[in-house]
Amino acid sequence: MHINSKLYRVLIGLVIGLFSVKSHAVLNVFACEPEWKALIEILGKERVDVVSATNAFQDPHYIEARPSLIVKLRRADFLICTGADLEIGWLPLLLKKSGNQKVLATQPGHFMASDFVKRLEIPHRHDRSDGDVHAAGNPHVHLDPQRLLLVATELKNRLIQVEPEHERFYENNYRAFKTRWLSNMDRWKQQAEPLLGKEFIVYHRNWSYLFDWLSLKELADLEPKPGVPPNSRYLTALLSKTDSTQAKGILVSNYQNPKAAHWLSERTALPVITLPFTVGANDDVQTLEGLFDAIIDQLLINGEK
Ligand SMILES: [Zn+2]
Incomplete structure (x- = not known):
């Protein structure tokens, strides 16, 4: 009896030990872009350990x-990317x-926002031969806060499907995010x-x-087609056929070469507005909230004129 109760205690200890190891183990996440790293960290907090394949100064189309x-991907339990061929x-x-x-397309650990x-x-027509990198539609969905909330949901x-034992944890984090996000959106x-x-x-x-x-x-795009770099012939034609007097500026993001934008700016007097495209673009843009704050601030500086 004495031995049995001792054995029983040892077994209980082992079981508790196993569970505590499990509850401390984190989900290793591979994010393709910083915006998804930021989002999954909001929902997963200390339960996720996230690496991002790209940073704000890289063009996610070409990595x-x-x-x-x-x-890094070999170690991952979960993959979160933009999808829609952005990372094709x-x-x-x-x-x-x-x-x-674990992160193959058929698995719950594979998430395309x-x-x-x-x-x-x-x-209407799928043809990559002429350089369109958006054959599956525009993939840059993270810059609409409404869509971002749908992705968060x-x-x-x-x-929760991957870690049902932590349902309450994920639900609570999500609810807190949603409340904050809706008021930010307003x-x-x-x-x-x-x-x-x-x-x-x-x-x-x-x-x-x-x-x-x-x-x-x-009003116009400096690229002849998505993914086709601006060239002088196209820009000259754009300059002559576009009435830029109504435009408020030319938008470029951190990762882009602003040469073409400056070329057009010199000929139209439109300002070049550099916007952060994702989290980490500068010291003020370290969160998704900071990203939208900065974009709207920058647009207002020029757009209100
Ligand atoms: Zn694109």
């Missing part, structure tokens, strides 16, 4: 499938080389009211979802 990224040039190769079954929102600019559900909409209907020239269709949300207008 090299480096061995260091393969190693590098993610399929990383997935293949990593050999990680743009799968859960209505995408804009889906072409689906991401929370997915995290504030941003109010702040951006003077921008309503204002026109901008863009460099790549990075801002379509932001424009959709704030009712801004894209």
Whole structure:
């Protein structure tokens, strides 16, 4: 009896030990872009350990499938990316080389944000030969806070599917985020009211979802087609056929070469407005909230004139 109760205590201790190890183990997350790293950290807090494959100064369309990224993906329990072919040039190769079954497309550990929102600019004709990098529609969905909230909802559900034992934890974090985010959205909409209907020239269709949300207008694009770099012939034609007097500025993001924007700026007197495209673009943009604050501030500086 004495031995049995001792054995019983040892067994109980082992079971508790196992559970405590499990509850401390974190979910290793591989995020393709900083905005998804930021979002999953809001929902997963201390339960997630996240690496981002790219930073704010890299063009997520064109990343090299480096061995260091393969190693990081191999360790991952969960993959979160934009999808809609944004990462088509590098993610399929990383997935293949990593050999990680947990994050394959058929698994709950594979989460593509743009799968859960209505995408804009889906072409009628799928043809990459002429350089269109948006063959599956515009993938840059994170710049509409409404769509971002939809993604957050689906991401929370997915995290609960992967870790049902932590349902309450993910639900609570999500609810706190949602409350904060909805009030931010009201504030941003109010702040951006003077921008309503204002026109901008863009460099790549990075801002379509932001424009959709704030009712801004894209007057022209410095790229002849999404993903095709600006060239002097196209820019000259754009200059002659575009009445830029109504535009408020030319938008570029941190990771882009602003040369073409400056070329047009010198000939139109339109300001070049450098906007952060994602989290980490500068010291003020370390969160998703900070990202939208900074974008709206920058637009207002020029757009209210
Ligand atoms: Zn793009």
